Amino acid sequence: MARAEPVRYMFELAGVEYEDNRVSQDQWKEIKATTGLGQLPVLEVDGKQLPQSAAIYRYVGRVHGFYPSDxxxxxxxxxxxxxxxxxxxxxxxxxxxxxxxxxxxxxxxxxxxxxxxxxxxxxxxxxxxxxxxxxxxxxxxxxxxxxxxxxxxxxxxxxxxxxxxxxxxxxxxxxxxxxxxxxxxxxxxxxxxxxxxxxx
Ligand SMILES: N[C@@H](CCC(=O)N[C@@H](CS)C(=O)NCC(=O)O)C(=O)O
Known part of the structure; x- marks a missing residue:
């Protein structure tokens, strides 16, 4: 319910299908090096990783109508x-x-x-x-x-x-x-x- 939750709320509201991948501490040790900045959350879209929660929020907001155009x-x-x-x-x-x-x-x-x-x-x-x-x-x-x-x-x-x-x-x-x-x-x-x- 931390940094990734706003993204889940937006996906749920917009009816977007997504994979909600929550990792254990042990899994994290294994995959940390594979994430661009060594931090979570990471949004993966079409094989490309986007880190930094604020960037993810704005990206998802723009794509799904939660970030205004004005x-x-x-x-x-x-x-x-x-x-x-x-x-x-x-x-x-x-x-x-x-x-x-x-x-x-x-x-x-x-x-x-x-x-x-x-x-x-x-x-x-x-x-x-x-x-x-x-x-x-x-x-x-x-x-x-x-x-x-x-x-x-x-x-x-x-x-x-x-x-x-x-x-x-x-x-x-x-x-x-x-x-x-x-x-x-x-x-x-x-x-x-x-x-x-x-x-x-
Ligand atoms: N500025 C980053 C901070 C991300 C961050 O600190 N994530 C923590 C989890 S809440 C993390 O990945 N910690 C594990 C680590 O650094 O190994 C963001 O907003 O996404």
Whole structure:
């Protein structure tokens, strides 16, 4: 449910057939050298490998209609992308902390201040379009929505030990309503029900 998940959401929404290849640590040791940058995720299309999640998101977004053609609208999507990516350093710190007491402290501190501040920024971006009653950019689901859903519904709650959908967003009602709206898209709810439960 990490960096590859936005791609799976886009494929599911667009009805694209794809091979969802999740590798174990042992398999990773064997194939790491065969991936261009030695990192995952990698998208393989017609035998060509594309690394770097942000590049993959935009590529899939462009091909399947989740990335606008208008430069101004693209920039709005990019602003959301960058805002979402600002969670990553803190999530990384929590993820790699092996001392359970320190991990719990870190989660408590970040959940009390830094995360809610970032939720407020996302909410501010959301209400700029259609008073926050629909999607982040324009009037249809874009890469921006996919990424926000992924970080708020999947990644943050999983990393802080709550499980998907476990985040308390009562102080951010527009975001909470947005998550419900996105999740009630039939293809999304179906995917969430059927997807394999793995860390990645
Ligand atoms: N900037 C890259 C970072 C990718 C990354 O750090 N991937 C991690 C997994 S989340 C990885 O491949 N780690 C294994 C390794 O470096 O051996 C992206 O967004 O795709």
């Amino acid at each position: 430069a101004c609208e693209c920039a709005k999507v990019d602003v959301v992308t960058e805002t979402v990516s600002e969670f990553n350093p803190d999530l990384g710190k929590i993820f790699i902390e092996s001392d359970q007491a320190k991990k719990a402290d870190l989660i408590k501190t970040l959940s009390a201040e830094k995360f809610p501040k970032r939720f407020s920024i996302l909410e501010k971006l959301l209400v700029k379009t259609n008073e926050g009653k629909q999607w982040f950019v324009g009037d249809k689901i874009s890469l921006a929505d996919v990424q926000v859903f992924c970080i708020l519904h999947d990644l943050i709650p999983v990393v802080i030990g709550l499980g998907p959908g476990g985040l308390d967003l009562k102080d951010h009602p527009h975001l909470a309503a947005f998550l419900d709206r996105f999740k009630s898209e039939e293809k999304i709810s179906q995917w969430i029900k059927k997807r394999p439960v793995t860390s990645f």
